[in-house]
Amino acid sequence: MTLATPHTTLPPHSDGIRLCxxxxxxxxxxxxxxxxxxxxxxxxxxxxHTSRQKGRGMNFSEVRPYQAGDDIRAIDWRVTARTGKTHTKLFTEERxxxxxxxxxxxxxxxxxxxxxxxxxxxxxxxxxxxxxxxxxxxxxxxxxxxxxxxxxxxxxxxxxxxxxxxxxxxxxxxxxxxxxxxxxxxxxxxxxxxxxxxxxxxxxxxxxxxxxxxxxxxxxxxxxxxxxxxxxxxxxxxxxxxxxxxxxxxxxxxxxxxxxxxxxxxxxxxxxxxxxxxxxxxxxxxxxxxxxxxxxxxxxxxxxxxxxxxxxxxxxxxxxx
CATH class of the missing domain: 3.40.50.410 (von Willebrand factor, type A domain)
Structure with a gap:
């Protein structure tokens, strides 16, 4: 049904009723x-409205003792200070x-x-x-x-x-x-x-x-x-x-x-x-x-x-x- 519609062009390949x-x-x-x-x-x-969007990144997984080769930027200084031994944070990729x-x-x-x-x-x-x-x-x-x-x-x-x-x-x-x-x-x-x-x-x-x-x-x-x-x-x-x-x-x-x-x-x-x-x-x-x-x-x-x-x-x- 059309009631005095203004001129508007349909999207390509569309008739407005069926789908292809x-x-x-x-x-x-x-x-x-x-x-x-x-x-x-x-x-x-x-x-x-600014919608909260899912971003890809890394999620925190656990803390474990530091091992050779670990990124020093991931060291957990609070746990390290509390235990007296260096600990590092582990992250998993966002699912x-x-x-x-x-x-x-x-x-x-x-x-x-x-x-x-x-x-x-x-x-x-x-x-x-x-x-x-x-x-x-x-x-x-x-x-x-x-x-x-x-x-x-x-x-x-x-x-x-x-x-x-x-x-x-x-x-x-x-x-x-x-x-x-x-x-x-x-x-x-x-x-x-x-x-x-x-x-x-x-x-x-x-x-x-x-x-x-x-x-x-x-x-x-x-x-x-x-x-x-x-x-x-x-x-x-x-x-x-x-x-x-x-x-x-x-x-x-x-x-x-x-x-x-x-x-x-x-x-x-x-x-x-x-x-x-x-x-x-x-x-x-x-x-x-x-x-x-x-x-x-x-x-x-x-x-x-x-x-x-x-x-x-x-x-x-x-x-x-």
Missing amino acids: LAELLQYKDQAVRWLPPAQSIWSHLNGK EQPVMLLIDLSSSMQFGSQLMLKSVQAAHFASLLCWLTIKEQDRIGAIVYNGKTLHEIKPTGRQQGALRVINQLIASQAHINTHTHEVNEADTQPNILFSEALRHLSHLCPKGSEIIIVSDFHSLKADDKQSLSRLRHHNRIQFVQIHDPLEQGITAFRGTEQVADQTQSVWLNFAAATTREQLGNQFQHQQALIKTLANSLAIPLYSLNAALPLLQQLGQQKGQS
Whole structure:
């Protein structure tokens, strides 16, 4: 559905609805721009926020008696003074940090009023994160959630890990596109709640993972706080919210249009200010829940617009930071 969209060019190989390999592979060459410490994709998503980034280095392991050949700069002078014998500190190289994505492709994500569906924008951002993770020599894994099924991709290193996630995103979006317009009365497959996806994430991700949840969070409930709290106990979590301007009542269109998702269809009069206000109020109500939950668990919340190309948004944020 398009409502008086401003002129904005789609990313290469993209039609805004389906996904293809060439469309997501383009982010492989872009990832190097956001490698820390020189850059940070999170700081550019929020110009005033400086995100704590994982740095590579050495972690303290133990203290043992000094041996010939040890670096004198590593001598532990406190232990040496206390024991009367020279002791040195040992360090181990910092271990990799797996990155786990939870990517929401459910019915509410299959919506876009201007440039692309929210699900497509989520896949673009997930692809950038995959290639960034591989560039940092970490493993990447994911859960792709569509409201009916969960596809688990165990953390895998190198290019294979990124391609496994990308191929699953393409397959899942293709399946959704194929079935969107079908009348499927015989489909008795129960819905899978967002909370179930969080529980699967808890079982799949190794401790010490970087967890990034990419969603519009329409299915997030206050009861999910417990699951998120358990996840956060041993991992770091970040929220990336995908939104569309129409959800906030922002549109230049002033006619009557049918608005539909995979569950319902309604006619809305966008010429009426009350219609636009009601949409904005509903969005703000859900937004308050998301922000309250994120703040209570100290989870950073970032935002991406489905009406603008991903790299254009990152470029704008970069210029403002």
